[in-house]
Amino acid sequence: MMSSPIQCPPVSRVVIFGGTHGNEMSGVTLVKHWLKDPSELHRKTFEPEPCLANPLAVEKCVRYIDSDLNRSFSEEVLSSSESESDPYEFKRARELNQKYGSGPGLFDFVFDLHNTTSNMGATLLRCSEDDILSLHLAKYLQSSSGNQSMPCYNYLIDIPKKDNVYLQNIGKHSLCLELGPQPQGVIRADVLTRMRELVNCGLDFLDLFNQGKEFPSFETDIYKVLTRVDYPRDHSGEISAFIHSGLQDKDYVPLKPGDPIFTTINGEVLHCNGDTVVYPTFINEAAYYEKKVAFILTEKVSRKVPALKLETLEHHV
Amino acid sequence: MMSSPIQCPPVSRVVIFGGTHGNEMSGVTLVKHWLKDPSELHRKTFEPEPCLANPLAVEKCVRYIDSDLNRSFSEEVLSSSESESDPYEFKRARELNQKYGSGPGLFDFVFDLHNTTSNMGATLLRCSEDDILSLHLAKYLQSSSGNQSMPCYNYLIDIPKKDNVYLQNIGKHSLCLELGPQPQGVIRADVLTRMRELVNCGLDFLDLFNQGKEFPSFETDIYKVLTRVDYPRDHSGEISAFIHSGLQDKDYVPLKPGDPIFTTINGEVLHCNGDTVVYPTFINEAAYYEKKVAFILTEKVSRKVPALKLETLEHHV
Known part of the structure; x- marks a missing residue:
């Protein structure tokens, strides 16, 4: 009805x-x-x-x-x-x-x-x-x-x-x-x-x-905001890893558990440790470095x- | 020799x-x-x-x-x-x-x-x-x-x-x-x-x-700098046209006489009025707006x- x-x-x-x-x-x-x-x-x-x-x-x-x-x-x-x-x-x-x-x-x-x-x-x-x-x-x-x-x-x-x-x-x-x-x-x-x-x-x-x-x-x-993810940081608060090239520019592309998200300057890769598919957005936005946001995860919901x-x-x- | x-x-x-x-x-x-x-x-x-x-x-x-x-x-x-x-x-x-x-x-x-x-x-x-x-x-x-x-x-x-x-x-x-x-x-x-x-x-x-x-x-x-080109400006000095989409991202691509370079907000297109092929560089560099540089023309010379x-x-x- x-x-x-x-x-x-x-x-x-x-x-x-x-x-x-x-x-x-x-x-x-x-x-x-x-x-x-x-x-x-x-x-x-x-x-x-x-x-x-x-x-x-x-x-x-x-x-x-x-x-x-x-x-x-x-x-x-x-x-x-x-x-x-x-x-x-x-x-x-x-x-x-x-x-x-x-x-x-x-x-x-x-x-x-x-x-x-x-x-x-x-x-x-x-x-x-x-x-x-x-x-x-x-x-x-x-x-x-x-x-x-x-x-x-x-x-x-x-x-x-x-x-x-x-x-x-x-x-x-x-x-x-x-x-x-x-x-x-x-x-x-x-x-x-x-x-x-x-x-x-x-x-x-x-x-x-x-x-x-x-x-x-x-x-x-609708892509609905779930959570903001900060950059990994060292003990002094400085960013110690940046967006992995596999994630760069992939806003709205499904991110699966195990996908690479960050890389340290020594080449160590950090992977997505969630258990569902999510949709990353605002990946590597310049203005969000000071807000401690590397990207924003969303879920795709039907409305x-x-x-x-x-x-x-x-x-x- | x-x-x-x-x-x-x-x-x-x-x-x-x-x-x-x-x-x-x-x-x-x-x-x-x-x-x-x-x-x-x-x-x-x-x-x-x-x-x-x-x-x-x-x-x-x-x-x-x-x-x-x-x-x-x-x-x-x-x-x-x-x-x-x-x-x-x-x-x-x-x-x-x-x-x-x-x-x-x-x-x-x-x-x-x-x-x-x-x-x-x-x-x-x-x-x-x-x-x-x-x-x-x-x-x-x-x-x-x-x-x-x-x-x-x-x-x-x-x-x-x-x-x-x-x-x-x-x-x-x-x-x-x-x-x-x-x-x-x-x-x-x-x-x-x-x-x-x-x-x-x-x-x-x-x-x-x-x-x-x-x-x-x-x-x-070698790409050798010839001249710096400013944005077109109105009587108050404000930019009145911006980089044409046909020129955007075309650094080092030959620019021929008659090619579009700027577009005004009303859609008027300004064309390249030189008489030789040149090579535009630093097109639409953010930091060069204040330096009054829209792009830098170079010539390609063999050395x-x-x-x-x-x-x-x-x-x-």
Whole structure:
């Protein structure tokens, strides 16, 4: 038996963040362009707003100034009052939350544009199992967008709302695009084109939804975060082994028990000691060295997604 | 008629620099390892010294702290007296020059280990047309090293000694290894292995030379720097076009008049307007955005290299 469609109110306030990390250049370049010429973003039913999330970091072409903006949207930071000694990104997080994330001005949909040095293709990253609208949007991207040299993957970091520290969490619905591989500070035309195509396709979906199009139920694969794996380290905390060449660039490729994962500089190989097949992601991401993350293991789960339609007026009264 | 062999004195003082740029991780990782365990470097006729060139930048995993160390070895910087307000790298350049580059302690051979985000394979970069010993070493690397997934290219930036600002210039002979592509801040096992193999092979060559082996004359291709090309920019100095996808990753591939080189965000394509075939290099290198370099054009020239042998004692007396 089919479950009845989920109903959502129209999506009218949409923001597109780029430069949340100042050296992830696809989003930086696109948002800078849209700020000068937003005509491409215009849709019949809404007018999306581009926003450079971390302008100081963009100016210096670094990930962040004092602390990672995309880890600064904690309840604690957002609810505490401003202090002079706060990291720049804490102040900026409060500003962005004030403008896009709270009260009657709460935005309906947040796109957050990122790049990774890992071979992650076009990863569609969501932070809540319950956000059905963004799952439909992701499905639309997977079916509609032509370029298959960077395939789309559904990615889920399932975090309780209260523990979520990511920028995308400030909106009602959200999707983070993580495109790679692209080195920090570099604009690759192919990656930029793919990101632009995905954003436009996402806006088309929201426009169709607002106009009353119904989207049928479907079943989809989701890569769901299991655990973060650190590099092996010596007694002083220094990395003592690095990603094995057999694992490098193999994001989303099944990792089986016994597969090589790390190699020491003396050629000693460390193998995967799990007992099930898992899917490694964000392998050898430059920005994750300081976070003590060599890669993130996910499981591939199948998920039934109910149909989606616009909330009809009688639900409002 | 064959010219007579060039004679050189033995090469006994050899330094291997890594971390000249603190986020170029192959050299950083190898030199850190060799500082702990130098046994791999030992050769019959000499004992190479590993040195972390910019330890503060390595610690922070950035290219440099105040200014680019590998542009700090100018006569002006090296000969001026220290001042508190000097960039950190100016002080460090004087320290390194004092220890390795001057007086009776002058080093015979300098290896300088770098990575690039460009698809440069294993680029063997030299700064002087006259350094015949390093050309023989490069030839030895090209013939001896097994791994052909990162082929060796002979690269020449021909700069008069007095205008040379590069670290490698402080020794009598030198070779800079530029391996890529590798993102900044990332350790790729394949690139690290290739760099290690090349350094060891280079040390083998010097050891054979010191033991009296003669190296015959040969002819070789050299990519010689012609000109640096900046990104197109708007009136405010911002980049207005980026590397065309047809040029991306095509380092050392012949670039013909009319070939696409840049694309604007609106899809306008800019073509190569030269009238000869040239060879683009360092295409889309992350660190060169701030130097206003989109790529560096080279010409491929053929060079006859005379034979090389150890200077015999009677030349000393």
